[in-house]
Amino acid sequence: MEEKKGEVVLFGTWASPYCTRVELALKLKGISYEYVEEDLTNKSELFLSLNPVHKKVPVLVHNGKSIAESLIILEYIEEGWNTTPKLLPEDPYQRAKLRFWANYYDQKIVPSFYIIFGSKDKEREKAIEDLSQLLKVLEEGIEKDFPGQNPFFNGESLGYLGIAIGSNGCNYKAVNEVMYAVLISEKNPKFLSWVNAMKNCPLVEETLPPHDKLVARLRVYLASTQA
Ligand SMILES: N[C@@H](CCC(=O)N[C@@H](CS)C(=O)NCC(=O)O)C(=O)O
The missing domain is CATH 3.40.30.10 (Glutaredoxin)
Structure with a gap:
């Protein structure tokens, strides 16, 4: 309400x-x-x-x-807004950990995508491998900090970390299509399953940019980085 x-x-x-x-x-x-x-x-x-x-x-x-x-x-x-659903849980330690991983995503994973877009050939292959390693750190860290939990959701609904990571990670198919490469692959099965679960939320689906429109936009961006 x-x-x-x-x-x-x-x-x-x-x-x-x-x-x-x-x-x-x-x-x-x-x-x-x-x-x-x-x-x-x-x-x-x-x-x-x-x-x-x-x-x-x-x-x-x-x-x-x-x-x-x-x-x-x-x-x-x-x-x-003191309304439900809450984006963060009550526990201060859990909140700190969620903020930590959202910050990690912005500081490490997002720049890695920019490096991939701006590189070519062997350099790009290496950058894609680097991204996979960074995602592995995220996967292991989240498993360790939130054993048996799904920290992307706060209870039933999407939470702070799901919003922070899903908004970007859920676009992975458009990114793969533009790069003619698999940036997010089975090498990172947990990340893949997390983003796919978030993509299935109706709210996420209706809020993400349309796939084809995003592909066209990313193609323009890619061309600008290669010019
Ligand atoms: N750290 C910022 C990043 C925002 C950001 O990079 N926005 C881009 C669009 S995706 C932008 O406004 N770029 C314009 C510019 O750099 O001139 C945040 O989390 O809001």
Whole structure:
């Protein structure tokens, strides 16, 4: 049930997994919001004034006040709306571990995708192998920190870590198609099964960018890295 907490506006761009994170959290909590598509090739003055430090989407504007950085926005939504479902569990240690792995994903896995896109031939093969090793660290770490649990969900519904990782990882088929390579493969069976389970959530399915549209967008991005 939505609490009446004023006006919420999300500045985003449709292909950005960081923006998908915020959309997932807002939808999960049942928070009404206005969406503004920002053209990153021609950023508006309004947008630049809302995120003058990083100049990146997503930016959430709540009652005229702006918040940037997707993981920080998730925490703001969790703390600002006392509605269920909760994105994080009660236990502080579990919360810290979930934040740790979300941070690991952003610091290690996401840059690895950029390296793969920007490389060629043998160098790209090596970068794909490096990604697999980083995913293995994630798989083992999560198994160790959350034995017998599914930390991507908080109870029945998608949680903070599922949002953080699923928003990006669930696009793996589009990435494979663009690269003519298998970036996420059976070499990382747990990761594959986690993202496939998240992809099956109706909310995730309706919020992720459409496959073909994303493939076309990623092809343009790939061409720009190889130019
Ligand atoms: N750490 C940021 C990353 C956001 C980000 O990289 N956004 C990209 C779109 S996917 C962006 O706005 N890029 C514009 C630019 O770099 O000029 C977050 O979690 O929100």
